[in-house]
Amino acid sequence: MKDLIARFFGGRGHSKDDAKQRLKFLLIHDQVDMTPAQLEAMKAEIMEVICRYMDVDKQDTVFRLERLQDKVALVSSVPVRRVTSRAPAHGAA
Numbered sequence: 001m002k003d004l005i006a007r008f009f010g011g012r013g014h015s016k017d018d019a020k021q022r023l024k025f026l027l028i029h030d031q032v033d034m035t036p037a038q039l040e041a042m043k044a045e046i047m048e049v050i051c052r053y054m055d056v057d058k059q060d061t062v063f064r065l066e067r068l069q070d071k072v073a074l075v076s077s078v079p080v081r082r083v084t085s086r087a088p089a090h091g092a093a
Helices: 002-009 016-032 036-053
Strands: 054-056 062-068 071-077 080-083
Touching: 036 054, 036 062
Parallel strands: none
Antiparallel strands: 054 080, 062 071
16 A cells, blocks of 8 residues: 555655654545545656646656645646646537
8 A cells, every 4th residue: 555655646755754754645535535546546647638738758747636724625736747638618519
């Protein structure tokens, strides 16, 4: 499970700050009530949609859950190399 979490959120480390970040993740994870597999599937789906419109650096892409006051936010950083196509206009077929 640790490997899955590390893959989902990127990077590995052994510092005190990394341990604190892992603990925060676990606490937020409990509140969101999603399994690591569900989080990984969500990340894959989000990346699939983004990649329809942009060429991105998947290696440096980061997704994480953060606690913001009384809410949990999915925060991401997706480095874009270039836009490959434009999204269709809203309501267009």
